[in-house]
Amino acid sequence: MANTNIDSVKQRSYDAIVIGSGISGGWAAKELTxxxxxxxxxxxxxxxxxxxxxxxxxKMPYEFEHRGxxxxxxxxxxxxxxxxxxxxxxxxxxFVKDNExxxxxxxxxxxxxxxxxxxxxxxxxxxTQRWSQYDxxxxxxxxxxxxxxxxxxxxxxxxSHVESFAGISGNQDGLAELPxxxxxxxxxxxxxxxxxxxxxSERFAGRHLIASRFANLTKSTPTQLAQGRSQxxxxxxxxxxxxxxxxxxxxxxxxxxxxxxxxxTMRPHSVAHSVIYDEKQEKATGVRVIDSQTKEVTEYYxxxxxxxxxxxxxxxxxxxxISSRFPNGLGNDNELMxxxxxxxxxxxxxxxxxxxxxxxxxFGDRPGSTYIPRFRNMFRQETGFLRGYATAxxxxxxxxxDRSGIGQSLKESLLNPKLGGWSVGAQMMGETIPxxxxxxxxxxxxxxxxxxxxxxxxIDFDENDRKMEIDSMEQLSEMLAAAxxxxxxxxQKRQAPGIDIHEMGGxxxxxxxxxxxxxxxxxxxxCKNVFVTDGACxxxxxxxxxxxxxxxITARAANHAVxxxxxxxx
Amino acid sequence: xxxxxxxKRTALLSGGMVFLKYSLLGQASSLPIPxxxxxxxxxxxxxxxxxxxxxxxxxxxxxKDLGVDQFVLLMVNDCHSEKDQIAxxxxxxxxxxxxxxxxxxxxxxxxxxxxxxxxxxxxxKSYASPxxxxxxxxxxxxxxxxxxxxxxVMTEVIPHKMIPDPYDGYYPASKLGGKI
Numbered sequence: 001m002a003n004t005n006i007d008s009v010k011q012r013s014y015d016a017i018v019i020g021s022g023i024s025g026g027w028a029a030k031e032l033t034x035x036x037x038x039x040x041x042x043x044x045x046x047x048x049x050x051x052x053x054x055x056x057x058x059k060m061p062y063e064f065e066h067r068g069x070x071x072x073x074x075x076x077x078x079x080x081x082x083x084x085x086x087x088x089x090x091x092x093x094x095f096v097k098d099n100e101x102x103x104x105x106x107x108x109x110x111x112x113x114x115x116x117x118x119x120x121x122x123x124x125x126x127x128t129q130r131w132s133q134y135d136x137x138x139x140x141x142x143x144x145x146x147x148x149x150x151x152x153x154x155x156x157x158x159x160s161h162v163e164s165f166a167g168i169s170g171n172q173d174g175l176a177e178l179p180x181x182x183x184x185x186x187x188x189x190x191x192x193x194x195x196x197x198x199x200x201s202e203r204f205a206g207r208h209l210i211a212s213r214f215a216n217l218t219k220s221t222p223t224q225l226a227q228g229r230s231q232x233x234x235x236x237x238x239x240x241x242x243x244x245x246x247x248x249x250x251x252x253x254x255x256x257x258x259x260x261x262x263x264x265t266m267r268p269h270s271v272a273h274s275v276i277y278d279e280k281q282e283k284a285t286g287v288r289v290i291d292s293q294t295k296e297v298t299e300y301y302x303x304x305x306x307x308x309x310x311x312x313x314x315x316x317x318x319x320x321x322i323s324s325r326f327p328n329g330l331g332n333d334n335e336l337m338x339x340x341x342x343x344x345x346x347x348x349x350x351x352x353x354x355x356x357x358x359x360x361x362x363f364g365d366r367p368g369s370t371y372i373p374r375f376r377n378m379f380r381q382e383t384g385f386l387r388g389y390a391t392a393x394x395x396x397x398x399x400x401x402d403r404s405g406i407g408q409s410l411k412e413s414l415l416n417p418k419l420g421g422w423s424v425g426a427q428m429m430g431e432t433i434p435x436x437x438x439x440x441x442x443x444x445x446x447x448x449x450x451x452x453x454x455x456x457x458x459i460d461f462d463e464n465d466r467k468m469e470i471d472s473m474e475q476l477s478e479m480l481a482a483a484x485x486x487x488x489x490x491x492q493k494r495q496a497p498g499i500d501i502h503e504m505g506g507x508x509x510x511x512x513x514x515x516x517x518x519x520x521x522x523x524x525x526x527c528k529n530v531f532v533t534d535g536a537c538x539x540x541x542x543x544x545x546x547x548x549x550x551x552x553i554t555a556r557a558a559n560h561a562v563x564x565x566x567x568x569x570x
Numbered sequence: 571x572x573x574x575x576x577x578k579r580t581a582l583l584s585g586g587m588v589f590l591k592y593s594l595l596g597q598a599s600s601l602p603i604p605x606x607x608x609x610x611x612x613x614x615x616x617x618x619x620x621x622x623x624x625x626x627x628x629x630x631x632x633x634k635d636l637g638v639d640q641f642v643l644l645m646v647n648d649c650h651s652e653k654d655q656i657a658x659x660x661x662x663x664x665x666x667x668x669x670x671x672x673x674x675x676x677x678x679x680x681x682x683x684x685x686x687x688x689x690x691x692x693x694x695k696s697y698a699s700p701x702x703x704x705x706x707x708x709x710x711x712x713x714x715x716x717x718x719x720x721x722x723v724m725t726e727v728i729p730h731k732m733i734p735d736p737y738d739g740y741y742p743a744s745k746l747g748g749k750i
Contacts, residue, residue, distance in 0.1 A: 060730060062721045071648040190739025233733045361743040364735035399746070403714060407686045411625045411632070414718060415727060419748035 022119025025308035026250030031558035033263035042270040045115030054241030106458035108496035118251035128548040135542035149520035158552040166248040170213035186211040187368035191360040192395035199483035215248040216367035274321035311535035315506040331524030344502040345430030352485035354422040369394035385467035389430035390543040428472040504538035522557040607659035641716035661705025
């Protein structure tokens with residue numbers, strides 16, 4: 001009997017456990033298995049194997065019963081999810097429905113989730129701009145949140161590391177505010193984008209339009225071919241999963257790579273309940289797991305634990321990791337866990353038309369568009385609000401057909417579309433300030449299907465965000481007008497936070513254990529063999545799409561973890 | 571038969587085969603229509619005639635040949651609000667009375683030009699009910715969608731490219747019929 005128990009414990013023991021298989025969990029798995037660690041990856045959703053589990057990848061539009069539309073009754077039953085633009089008939093199977101994992105909205109918050117192997121890395125927007133020194137120095141300079149314990153120099157080599165492997169396209173733009181990296185050829189700009197770029201560089205000091213850096217393979221190099229991935233064909237159907245591996249996802253890249261080492265064990269249908277803390281050894285010894293289908297509870301053991309469950313679920317798991325040493329959640333002596341959650345502000349959009357350059361049109365397609373890095377308060381504080389916004393920008397010339405007639409004239413018009421004029425769209429991507437009053441917490445009474453406490457989510461915009469929204473509309477309108485654009489129209493939405501799908505923080509990094517949860521290597525200050533490297537670790541949000549930074553932070557922390565294990569420090 | 575007629579006849583014949591191949595585009599959903607709505611053989615016939623009038627059969631299949639009337643019903647039943655559905659079915663049901671009043675005959679007995687005139691008059695006549703206008707508006711947008719996104723159009727008329735051409739941001743507008 002005793003032997004059976006020992007064998008059973010042995011079978012459930014690994015060198016490392018990674019909770020979550022999304023964009024950061026996939027990187028943790030890759031780095032740890034490559035360094036020889038037997039690694040268990042826990043994923044609460046089902047398995048999604050690259051290519052074979054992309055059922056809609058090659059379907060023509062007419063093969064979808066409702067031509068892509070989600071039926072009305074389904075939308076009504078999913079008011080939160082229905083606000084996610086990427087949720088359509090072709091991607092339905094990759095999104096969590098509202099009733100599958102409820103949460104309590106103290107204030108409106110659209111929590112968009114993808115519970116499956118690969119998580120939301122299947123669905124992401126693939127924009128991959130680096131942070132600069134000005135982003136890491138932001139909280140200290142402007143006096144909010146806490147100082148980041150790392151600087152650009154600490155993470156720069158890890159940006160290079162993940163860019164080379166994932167395959168990122170871009171130009172060497174030479175901008176201090178958006179450092180260059182290891183890039184595949186950039187996405188081409190079109191005539192009107194080039195025109196706007198020129199006007200900005202001539203007439204707006206410090207404002208630049210560049211080809212966005214994108215995680216689509218504009219060229220296949222031996223590094224990606226070795227992963228079984230080939231060049232992006234610009235199908236723009238990424239969110240269905242790409243049969244060519246043309247964009248980076250855990251499924252196409254890091255997870256199969258980890259599997260090839262022979263060191264990976266993937267366990268889908270595994271809801272992480274809590275990290276197990278051993279009072280005598282004063283460290284974590286493993287993870288308690290609920291099988292999502294049988295609800296059976298099993299403990300898995302490891303020397304180190306990486307928590308990469310996605311920002312809000314990482315907060316949930318750690319807050320739920322209760323012991324007599326940590327009655328408020330693992331590593332939560334200062335009771336700041338769950339607090340200082342922030343996000344990105346996408347509330348304003350500016351559209352315009354352009355009458356010039358009519359000799360040109362666009363033809364074919366490309367996976368990327370263009371990007372204007374933050375220009376407000378970049379090198380010094382100069383406006384009535386803190387921080388600033390980046391802008392996604394694109395120009396296009398569509399074909400259209402007159403639909404006013406009925407009969408043969410309508411049919412002819414539909415079958416002979418005409419070339420329309422140039423139109424452009426600019427979307428703000430604003431930094432928000434992490435605040436103690438924006439937080440998630442465990443509900444004292446209500447639990448979910450698996451017996452986990454429900455999360456209270458209490459997060460909102462503030463006055464700084466509203467000022468920034470107005471500034472973005474004014475500045476973009478002014479820039480477009482200066483470049484000769486006409487019919488400039490601004491829109492200011494009042495969407496709830498969360499729909500940006502860039503939620504960050506709650507388990508922030510910092511120098512001081514009194515005011516932060518994680519140290520400069522993403523270890524919990526008071527439980528050093530637990531690492532948090534997903535969005536939960538973010539001290540501030542900056543303006544750049546965050547995934548690339550999660551990847552770099554994860555790779556850096558995983559390599560440090562391996563070194564520390566070898567030294568016997570964790 | 572001259573050469574021109576012969577070509578036209580061949581086109582019609584092969585067109586006829588195309589019609590068979592692509593009909594039964596979609597089956598209307600089994601979702602029940604809203605309470606109090608009427609949808610019988612007469613309404614089915616009127617809807618068919620409406621889509622056929624909007625995008626008629628020429629030397630290529632029209633909307634009815636492609637089963638677009640069934641697609642319109644499927645979308646109304648599955649993808650529209652109950653308010654839209656009630657207006658759609660009520661408007662459809664009132665078509666004959668509307669046409670009778672303005673044109674002195676049922677929609678089905680009208681010739682093609684009168685049918686077009688009747689549909690165009692829905693937005694002009696003061697006695698056209700909001701439901702009838704909603705019916706025409708929904709039927710038209712879903713007919714256009716069902717036609718353009720039919721397998722026939724997407725494979726044989728304007729072939730849909732799953733893999734687009736390489737991007738050219740300085741493509742000559744003249745090649746797309748644009749003004750220089």
